[in-house]
Amino acid sequence: MNKKMGCHGFNRRDLLGLGMVGLSSLTLPALLRAEREARAAAARLPKAKNVIFIWQQGGPPHQDMWDMKPDAPDGVRGEFNPIATNLPGYKVCELMPHLSRQIHRLCVVRGVNHYIPDHNPASMFMLGSGNPPSQSMKYPSWSAVVKKEMPSILGLPSTVAVPTEPSEGPGAGFLGSAYQSFALQSDPNDSSFQVRAMTLPPGIDRERFDRRQSLLRESDRSFERLIDRPDLLTSIDQNYQDAHQIILSPRMNAAFQIDQEPGRLRDRYGRTKIGQRFLMARRLIEAGVRFVTVNEPFGWDTHQDNFSRLRTNLPVVDQGVSALIEDLATRGMLDDTLVMMFGEFGRTPRINDKAGRDHWAQAMSIMLAGGGVPAGLIYGATDRIGAFVTDNSHSPADFATTIYSLLGIDPNKRYPTPSGQDVPIVSGGTPIAAIMG
């Protein structure tokens, strides 16, 4: 699957440049020090074991959610009022009343920013482990790295996407499609929700299942005359092995039985697509899945009609995310489960003539919770119109380095690519000390 090439003409040389910009001091010793620090940070015991990643495709408007600018002029300020939260002095959008009472569990990062106001390359950036997008290389997504680095349980895919992985991202990138997440395909809020082929079909008992399996193994000699087995074939092989184990283990199928949840809890999450996706994410983590990607049903690309679309969507997100955080906390799962929520960029301060906001990469807000990040921390700030970061500015690579370090994954670890290069998981980031806790 080929994605568009980047809009801003980045190449490897620029990539090096970015690392340096992020470091602000330029010397080689500084670079080495940063690398050492990152390694040391990763070497510490991981704080987070699991991740629930909520991807907000399209670029949510930071200034209408987490970074309100009530004093900004007309045409910038927007239609919503800020409301007080349980963190004195911090206000969020009035459409997020539930989350306003959960701030003591959250860490809101307002200093991460980049320079690509174009969906596809920006999504590559924010989904591809903070590596600037490149024409000739696709960097692996967060979940692909986790799938490669973290141990999994037999019969349970270690990474799952509800319902699918973001199509605008790099997927498994150069790691190859065997590192994609398992996509549920169907929606847990549908009355007919079912993840297919999880158990043996009628008429096939275990004995026959085994007999068929050995028949297939003995007879399939396809493509033996290839010198190198391409990624396509090794991925299919891997998928078949995984499928075999999943079918034989009751674990995965049990996790999908969302109707086992009490009705009141399902209501608390919201009987909406997004609400039940969050609940499913929690069930999957509980079952032993390491990384769940929740893809939101609505796009945040509000070039038109920003405010009425938020009036519809934001309360649904507010209800679902707050329920998830609360539920994880109640079950004692929040300590080692990191929840992260963001899109590919923020949106313009200026409201356009269609009551929308356009792409804006120089500022955005990221919501984190659990997994060892400091609770009740509002980190980083933007100027009075939410255009530029004035305090604690960080690159996506800094952010990625931080997240991988929290997971105990060495962000400097190098992978060989099919073309024979050695590429680090994250190029040129420094862990953000305040978030590392």
Next chain:
Amino acid sequence: MRTNAWFLGILSFALSVAASNAETPLFDREVVPTLYKLGCSSGLCHGSFAGKGGFRLSLFGANPEADYQEVRGAFGRRLDPIFAENSLFLLKPTGSVSHGGSMRLVKGSEEYKLLRDWIAAGAPYKSGAQEKVTSVRVEPTQFIAHEANPTALKVFAKLESGKELEVTRFARFDVFDSTIAEADEKGKVLGRRSGDTHILAHYAGQIGFTYALVPQASPKNLKFTDEKLSDSIDRAIAKKQRTLNIVPTPVADDLTFLRRIHVDVIGQLPTADEIHKFLADKSPDKRAKAIDALLAHPLHSAVCATKLCDITGADNRVLYDQAVCKTHDWYRNKLAANWPWDKIVLGVLTGTAADGRSLEDLNAEIKRIAEERKIKESKAVTKKTEKKSADDAPREESAEKPWETGYALRNSLDIFFDNNKFRVQAGPAKGKIDPQPIALHVATAFLGVRLECAECHKHPHDRWTQEDFFGFTLSFAYVNRGVDPILKKKKVNWVGLHVTEEPLSHFTEMIEGKSIAPGVLGGRKLDFKPGDDPRLEVWKWMVGPDNPYFARSIVNRVWSYYFGKGLIDPVDSLAAGNPPSHPEVLDELVRDFVEHKYDLRRLHRRILNTVTYQRGWETNETNSKDERNYSHRLLRRMSAEQVVDAVAQATGTAVNLSPVYNGDPNRPFQRSIEFPLSRPGGADSYLLKIFDKPQRTQSCDCERAETPNLSQALYFYNDGALIAKITEKTGRLTKLLASKADDAKVLEELYLNTLSRFPTNDEKVLGLSHLKVAHSRDEGFEDLFWSFLNRREFLVHH
């Protein structure tokens, strides 16, 4: 103090400008390219929209005039003409004072001297003025890059006057795959590992390119055979393979070839009959004959219509089911008749509801529609009570094929403009036609050009500016829906898409606020009278002899369809910065295509008849890693529609797909490739979805994925729906078991109908011995059939 310095600055500038001489560096042709080369004007540094550290350059040096104001601005504090080396402009990039962008410039380097001399000369705006750079080329155009002995590239800029200048030292080099070759800033190239890559040279907003080839060691045990290559395309590809020491795989055997062309050309497996017939045919041109027969097959036009629906956004979430069906029908009709490509695109671009019909015809149509509505209304009353029984009745196929009648016969496809994504979504103009997404879509679909970047700034890999983008967009602003005012003047009350005299939108260029007129890409303004259709002018430009995109784009797409990779890749990125892997092949195909009046079938036929297309998938040690030089068939997963149809065909079951929003439940179709909807209903829609049928929401060819995933494995391995197809009462297996007592014969039939070949002796033995351990004959064959469908050989198109 400060005031003094400022004053002094201006004074000394005034003096030094007068003193500047012929050696003073030119600002637009030397200083700005140098800043670009150093990376200063890139998107993540000062070229970003807001600049960096209060200093803003135009992205990639696209606007030297603006850059001049900026460099000279800030009250002159950046430049010190008396002590040039003390200029902030030099101190910053050399790292002498703190610089967020690190050290970019080495003191004493050529670049440094150039910038210093320019400042010392008074930092004048000296330019080539009338001599704009029109293009850039690189010498040599292709070369072998050695590991120790560097090749020195030379870059030449062509000026409007036709004069050429060497600009190597100002050019910025960019190697596409720097693991293969590396270029330093002077343009010296060294090879690093075997392979080939293009190298770009950027200068003054133009891009030139060359190819670096790094041959691998000569093969030890393999020899290049003397293949008969009658097509010049094959010869060009073979020549490059030889240079790189890649030994190609011989052409595939007959049965592999037959399966391949069936899957590619009509999206189906060959039947057992077709296999027998092909093997029995001993004529030397039987492959060419088979290709011709398939190109004339009705399903070939369905395959191509589906592809055109993909690239023109026929998504049944933004168009009604009926509209998507009409779109598919229209394409299928034109493709079946082999309409020339330029004529098809004319129909899409200049669609109107009147479709060029006479006033009498339109009046007759109005009458007919009114009568039909009356009949429908009276029927609707009775239908309500009968609805239930109609649902239970088996699907009744109407004899009429919708792609051979009605809308499909029209000259133009006005439905293209009905796409809900082509409307303003909010604000006072809500619901009106929005020319912006139309322009983006047309550029990608028919020119393979991506204009998204130019919406906000000059395109980095191409020459498009904002003015190009908005001019092109405006060409699509003269259409509207509703009552056609021009026809109304002629007393015909015609409603639908029509051309307007006034544009629906206006644009001004963002930075300088210039108002923009309708134009084509490249800047030429359109010449048309009120009431004329500017879209027609756009079309004329597209099919003009100098258009570098229109024919190349479709030729490249067809090539990519058959090889899984475009000569230019990705196929929707025809850009100055993305040259083809085999330029002579693309040029030759394009030449032939245009010379033969955009004959699509001829293009398909030529590609399919090449040795390059017909090579086997097997590899040897010289070509196993090759993905760029067509030395063997690259394996691909079958596409979503191919999988659904192959399963249906192998199991002898019907494809189950249905409309979603008000579609026709009786629409005739046999195969999923004929079903027009991007998101159909029905049991097999799940299979289409997990095999990544594009939903046609993005104008990007990347929407159609071909990667394997776990859901696909689970479906084939364990899904009850597949088991049901295998055991279906009216299906292939049940029928075979009932009609044939000979197990070996049944086994052979199953091989032919799934893997398109005969079983080997080992496979026969293995199959028959499995039957012995199974509980019953039925069960044994069900297992065998299941295992054939689960083989990589079935799923992987080879």
